[in-house]
Amino acid sequence: MISKRLIVCLDVRGGRVVKGVNFKDLRDLGDPVELAARYEAAGADEIVFLDISASHEERATLLDLVQATAERLFIPLTIGGGIRSAEDVGLALRAGADKVSLNTTAVERPDVITAASERFGAQCVVVSIDAARDGAGWRVFTKGGRQPTDLEAVAWARRAVELGAGELLVTSIDRDGVRSGYDLDLTRTIARAVEVPVIASGGAGNAEHVVAALKEGEASAALVAGILHDGVTTVRDLKERMMAAGIPTRRTW
């Protein structure tokens, strides 16, 4: 039986790990290579680097960083942020990423999903959806959660999978960094609408939230960032709570 995954996300800007609330007010948390290796040792199932660089100068270091990380990391590494074409996907994979996450580009140029999926395989194409409550549904945002689109999140999720996405990373903008729990309705609705794995993201404040995302939220994986970086909890504590709740979990201790 396949285990539910605990994925640690590191927001990277200018070669450093940073953390903000609602995509604002950034704080420096340290060196990405060191942090990624430390989280592998702690039992994380995967690592995500989300490049939130504002400029090309800051972004230039990312591929070097990916390579330095891939040479020390022996769990999957996903790269997101600033990927604009299937060629960019290829460069990220060659540099050492196992998967690439597409967000704004997926919305603006959906053909990139298909091109990347056909060339490199669906298993390495993650479509990242930033969504906020809007009436009875959820509206998709791009550009790091700043730009509203005309897309409804569940319909967009279905379309992204049709186009070739092998996995969906679903982030609740309302909950991101707020630590009040994942948007379980959003995660579950999308998990039921598509036939690829769904990663719940945005809102983890404690182990119960992670357990809820994987049970009631029906997600295949939960993405966690701030509560680990701040030392509120540990990978092992989260995984012990997952196991206690009867969730199939990879045990590393």
Place this chain on the structure above:
Amino acid sequence: MRVTVFDYGAGNLHSLLKAVVAAGVEPVVETDPVRAADADALVLPGVGAFAPAAARLAPGRELLRRRLLDGMPCLGICLGLQLLFERSDEGPGAGIGLVTGAVTRIRAARLPQIGWNRIEAVADPLLLAAGLEEAYYANSYVGRPESLATVVAWSRYEDDRFPAAIRYQRTLGVQFHPEKSSSRGVALVRAFIEDART
């Protein structure tokens, strides 16, 4: 010892190369299958799709098949395992044809299979030496040999029980990614290299 890693031109080889280096050998990446076949041990990595990889393999297919039949140690990973078969439902092209059977889609509602899965009924000394009980998968297709005696480990995804590893002479094929399966996965790569020395 010359260890070659055949590069089909897709995806990330860094972690795999580092895992081989950790075993004390500097691997040589070869994009030419004929040169890849000129080795003491061969690694067929696990990234990309069947059809383009089979096309890259074609000029060296017969040579590779002969070398494997002659007992050259080979580690096939994910797609690399599937290339040991004659063909795949994933796409056109011919594999090496060392193993008789089929490469078919996993029978499951939610695909690709992405994540850590249990490795059961382990019957290969290298897998046992590595202590690998759980490994990372990223696939929609699996190789299913006709001869069940070839299968040396199993995994289950939804209701489909499929071969996690196959062994034919000195070729070990694994459907999962040891280079992404943390320290015990790296230990499997090391066990393969150490065994290939003997």
